[in-house]
Amino acid sequence: MVSLKVNGTTHSVDVDDDTPLLWAIRDNIGLTGTKFGCGVAQCGACTVYVDGQPVRSCVTPVSAVGDSEITTIEAITGKEAEAVQAAWTARDVPQCGYCQSGQVMSAVALLKENKKPTDRDIDLAMNGNLCRCATYVRIRAAIHDAARALEI
């Protein structure tokens, strides 16, 4: 039994210690907004926050999480999350949409750290998130939109 604090609720999950957080969240806790794309920290589809920091849950074993607060796409809140998600919808960023939970998680984390990211900042913060549909033009534009919205 491992105890995980996800989105403010503590869950006891019956998994081995080496189970990646991703599968505990998806299969045991039943939150499926966090996606599987590669399993080896190459695509970012599985991005969640551990104590507010974005991590790749596919390579983070549950044993490494301890009693940290885990936040998934289902529970992101605050003005950055609202601005990013509003910009994503207004720009119609998603195509297939499968990578977009991870994209949104990374973008929100960026804006929390950096209120006015440059293109270079966006490259650095987002280059771990693959999009096979290549929605990158709109991801970039939507992050700039969200940053502008946060200024007001």
Added chain:
Amino acid sequence: MTAHDPNLSRRNLSRRTWLKGAGALVIGLHLPGTARAQSSGAGAAFRPGGNATFAPNAFIRVAPDNSVTVLVKHIEFGQGPFTGLATLAAEEMDADWSQMRSEHAPADVKLYANLAFGVQGTGGSTAIANSWEQMRKAGATARAMLVQAAADAWKVPAAEITVVSGVISHASGKQGRFGEFAEAASKLPVPENAPLKPASAYKLIGKEGAVKRLDSYDKSRGKAQFTIDIHAPNMLTVVVARPPRFGGKVASFDAAATLKVKGVVDVKQIGSGVAVYATGMWPALKGREALKVSWDESAAEKRGSRELIAEYRALARQKGTTAGKHGDAEAVLAKADKVVEAEFVFPYLAHAPMEPLDGYLQWDGTEALARFGSQFQTTEHQTIAAILGLPPEKVKLETMLAGGSFGRRAQVSQHLAAELAMAAKAIGPNRPVKLVWTREDDLAGGYYRPLFVHRMRGAVKDGKITAWADNIVGQSFFLGTPLEAMVVKDGIDATSVEGANELFYEIADFNCEVANPKVGVPTLWWRSVGHTHTGYAVECFIDELLQAAGQDPLSGRIALMGDKHARAIAVLKAVGEMANWKGPGPVGDRARGVAVVESFGSFVAQIAEVSFVDGEPKVHKVWCAVDCGVAVNPDVIRAQMEGGIGFGLGHALYGELTLDQGKPVQANFDSYRSLRIQEMPEVEVKIIASTVAPTGVGEPGVPPIGPAVANALAALGQQRPRQLPMVGRTV
């Protein structure tokens, strides 16, 4: 993603031919005629549309809460049919966009056949093209019935009633919304020929900003449900150990260690390998890791990419099957003073959709429900029923949103549906299964864009291109399948030569030959199919010949088109204006390249501005002009061009699936390099205004970008890359 031209009166009937041959009915445009709405099959057969009370036809549901749900027969995997088909229906209904919803139609060939194929399926960039009439008629019919219901209730002539943004009104001051009349409308006869709007009256079709994607909200919030997200009580997750080489088989296996892994429930041999059943994905993966399988590789393909390329190069020097010919290119080449030669080599490519293949199936021995991102519903439905030994009417197939496809889900062999059914059958009834492929399974799993070689020769005399010869070698997707006899006609598989056996360019002596060697590697169409390699070979080589002839790449192309290809010329001119084309350059450290390709009835020209940084091409900006007929959703078209450019560019630069002695080398995204945000150029798209019936946009954005970049590299003083990918090639 696939063949072919939605304009079926023209060439390339292969897709449609095989689907017909797959034993399905060919049903024409289906709209219930005079049948009563409630008995029009669809209403009774399934539950889509939620609490709808008015179902005038197979495509539209109106609920008491005024919501209008469009049942979309094409799978949504990003290319936008949920939004596009809803736009067509909403336009004719005069609905307000905020009341529109979309969901997948169930598998039902009688109601939902793709009119281009004769069976239900998505591909060939046909979604908008073949729903253009059908969805508008469905919308117009629904509107006419709602108006009649209001007229009856208000006791006024229907002709005096107007509908604006979902509000039905009459000059007397009476007003109502769709939901109020849904029930009454459902009792009316379905009119035969509800009139369609003239284009001048459109409020949504082709209007910038009138429509937003219906799926963006959920997809930005982790709420969209994909196959991998399905959970059910008692469900088992299944992963399969498959042979490391194509054509291998299980000789024997030892599951002792696997069965000791906590969470593993069972292990079964199935047709495709050894299936591990577990309570979740992680135990399934650990169980598979612990499995010992010995493989019988006696019939496996053991050649690698290197050997295949050498064989193909040799084959390209022999006489192939003629796929296009006029004049006598060989004679002119033999006598020419100046012959330009180039050999282009294209690697195997994986589609690598972001969501790897997966599927869910539950059955109780007499009935089954399959849920997955099915792209060819009719044939997959039949396959599942056949494997489970159930009559087709006892099997329901529900199409899920899919995290991309790029052709991967358009399965000629239906291997995924078959594996899903086999996995369910092997464990027995009442154990729902979710089959999941990992990324490693995906990349090692075959069904690649085939490896191709183009050997090109051209003659140039007095500033004119006088001869062109192209010898193409590569696998056909159909050779060695039961469909071979149906699809490969006179030795020519159109998907190998499309875009190369007829050119825009008028060259007096022209020859195109093809050889389709048999190789034991499963291959499949890949976003833009034959154009993935023919577009590159043709557009690089014409550029090289124009350079040899001392002509400008853009005006030289137009001059070679004569007066026959107005739409191709228009997109070239438009893209030249957008980019303010003044020749390829270089200017400073940047140069420009151009390319134009027609695919799936749409015309796309692109100009790429490129520099060379740290040993790699850096693409700064791409201008793109597209003519896809009537532009139903301009912003979806722009998105497809942007995405197509990113997809095409990523593979031209980095994409390569190498076989080493028959084994796939690139295992995951660490080695199967995929375009990332810092590598994505700025993109500017212009959509050419048109009144021609719409054609597709899912694929046509892909082919021009590779050659445009290669041609820019030539202007930077380098050779156009003869072998792809341009960066980090391993062969």
